[in-house]
Amino acid sequence: MRFFFFIIISLFVCTASFSQVAPFQDYSGYFNTFYKGNVRSLELQRINSFQAGDNLVAYIDNRGNFKVYNGETIEQISIQEVSFKNSDYLLAWKIGSGIFSYDHGVKKMLTAFGGDFIVTDSLIVFQDTRFKTLNVLYRGEIIQLMQQTGDMNMPESIGENIVAFRDNGDVYRVFWCGKLYELGGSSLEITFNSGTDIVCFNDAINKTFAVFDKGTFIDVESMYMKRYKAGRGFVVYEDNSGNLWKYQNGNKINLTDFCSGIWEVKDDLVIWNENALLYSIYMNEKVLISSYLPIRYSMKNKTFVYKNNIGGVNVFIDGKNTTLTNQIDNDFTIYGNSVLVELFNKSFLYFSEGKLIQN
Secondary structure, eight states: OOBOOOOOOOOOOOOOOOOOOOEEOTTTTTEEEEETTEEEOOOOOOOOOEEEEESEEEOOOOTEEEHHHHHHSSEEESSOOOOOOOSSSSSEEEEETEEEETTTEEEEEEHHHHHHEEEOEEEEEETTTTTTEEEEETTTTTEEEEEEESSSOSSEESSEEEEEEEEETTEHHHHEEEEEEEEEEESSSSOOOOSSSSEEETTTTEEEEEEEEEEEEEEEESSSOOOEEBBBSEEEEEOTSSSSSEEETTTEEEEOOOOOEEEEEEETTTEEEETTTEEEEEETTTEEEESSOOSSSEEETTEEEEEESOEOOOOOOTEEEEEOOOOSSSSEEETEEEEEEETTSOOEEEEEEEEEEOO
8 A cells, every 4th residue: 555645734615504695686687696695686687697606696687797796795807808717716717818716806817828728616726828837826926737749639637725746757646735746756647537636546556446535645446446526625436236335534334235337426416326216425424315326416515405296396415305385487507505496587596504595
């Protein structure tokens, strides 16, 4: 078993358990958000488009102006045409070949020769085509990951605060907390899955299933695993016999020996099915979510929201199931650990901290 130890303090931005935003366009075309249990109007005219995370809403208004709402105030960013991406905390946009960022109210030009870019909760990964470099914005600092010699490509795997990629010469590296860690060189392809503070992969160098966990490379299993996914500080993997396992902080637990093949990991959540039963884990205990497989669901942070068996909407959070509505024509989105439900008549339900509010 391999261990590489590094003394380093994790500085990633944790996703809040609450959301500062929950934006929607009502039947009148007004652009609103739920704010402290009430509805706040952001725009009184129909907007062109928006993207929202837990704490940021970036949008193009009806005049083509690019704006951001940070949960308290609206700021106009540009009157030019932009393409933009945002996460729960960060925003990046492109004007021509220039890439710019918005990080907790601070605007910054990242490069005037931008290529592709990706935004996660703690990172903005972007290409600089002038020098053919791959870079990351982390805690306000631009750090070069590598200079590419051939065609420019984005990293193989990008998590909320971690990046796994293949450098020149087929050397595999991990970027975490402002530092680069070397896994080693291999001509064989390694497929990573990155979460928060952790990356899992079948290690082609040592022929094991391994993780990079908070600065340490660790062999978890002595052979390759069938499937694997990373969450917030943990990984879940399926072995060759179909058993489902969870690895966290050096410990392995068996989730099920009867997984029928459907399982997902996102942030703090893992869900799986056994025949027609859907399960999760809460406080290290196996918990039944539903006695049927939902036809549609979404999961984020510690919240699982899904269509119930009559077409309504249920939410599973903190080990408890709550029915939000049994109206069948609906849509839903998770912000933080709150749920926004759009009904057929363009009215909205907002479920937050155990309370259900309707606009």
